Amino acid sequence: MTEKHNKYQSGCPIAYGLDIFGDRWSLLVIRDMAIKGARSYGELLKGSEGISTNILAQRLKSLEESGILQKAKDPQNGRSFIYSLTQKGRDLAPVLADIAMWSAKHNKAGHAMTGFSDKVQADREGVISRIYAGELP
C-alpha cells in the first residue's frame, strides 16, 4: 500500500485527512462499513445515498490505496469480495461520531438514521470503542 493522494499536500493534519476522505462520498462509504456493517460492493452501492457504480469503484480503490480499507475474496462465494475497514479506517470513528453529534444539534429537519445520533449522544465513548473493535455501534 502506497500513500498517494498528495495532490494538495501541505503538511497540515486537516489537509492530510481531507486529501484522503475530503469528498462527497468517501466518508459515506466509511460510514456504511463502520455503522451499517456493509461488506460487499452491492451493499455499499445500495447504502450510499445513490452513489454511482463507477464512483464507488473509484473510491474503494482510492480508500484501499490510502490504507483505510482492505479487500479480500469471500471464501463462501467466489464471485464476491469482502471489504473491511483497517484500523486506520476504524480510527475515523470519532470523526463520524462528532459529525453525527453536530448534526443532531444543528439539523432541525433530521429524521432518518437518528439511531446513530441517539447512540452517540447517549454513549459516545462506547460507540467509538465498538467501532474501534470492528463491531457495529
Next chain:
Amino acid sequence: MTEKHNKYQSGCPIAYGLDIFGDRWSLLVIRDMAIKGARSYGELLKGSEGISTNILAQRLKSLEESGILQKAKDPQNGRSFIYSLTQKGRDLAPVLADIAMWSAKHNKAGHAMTGFSDKVQADREGVISRIYAGELP
C-alpha cells in the same frame, strides 16, 4: 438564512454534515477561521493551500447560507469585510480536533502545522472549548 444544499438529502446525520462541508475546501476555510484566526477574504485566500479566488467566493457564500459563518462590514476599513464563524461553525471544533488526532497517528510524513495536532493531543477538551468560545486554540 435558509437551509439549502439538500442535493443529496437523506436524513442521515453524516450526510447532512457532508452536504454542508463535504468537499475539498470548506473544512479548510473553517480551519483557517477556527485555528488560524483568518477573518478577511485575503487572509483566507492566502491560508487555504492555494484555493482559487472563485472557489473561495463560492464556498464563503455557501457556508454563509448554511449558517456556518457570517459576513460583516469592517468598521475600520470600508472596502473590507470581516468573516467570522457562528456557533454552528465553532461547533465543528471536535471534528477538526479528531481529524488532527487521526492524522497525527496515521500521517507518518507530517511535519508542518503539527502545532495544532500537538495542542489537541495534549489537551483536546481545552482546544475545543477555546474554539467554542471564539478564541484561538
Next chain:
DNA sequence: TAGATCACTTGCAAAATGCAAGTAGTGAAT
C-alpha cells in the same frame, strides 16, 4: 487625483461526476 488594495466576477479549459449500458468471471439450475 493617481495609484494601490480589497473583494470579488468572468471566461474558458480541464477535471471530476453522474448516468446508462456493457463485460467478465463465478455459481446454480436444467
Next chain:
DNA sequence: ATTCACTACTTGCATTTTGCAAGTGATCTA
C-alpha cells in the same frame, strides 16, 4: 454442458464542478 443469473466491476459520453488568468468596481492612501 449449457443456459441463466449474480456480483463486481468498466466504458462512453453528457453534465457539472474546478482551476487558472485576467478583469472590474468600490474604497482607501499619498
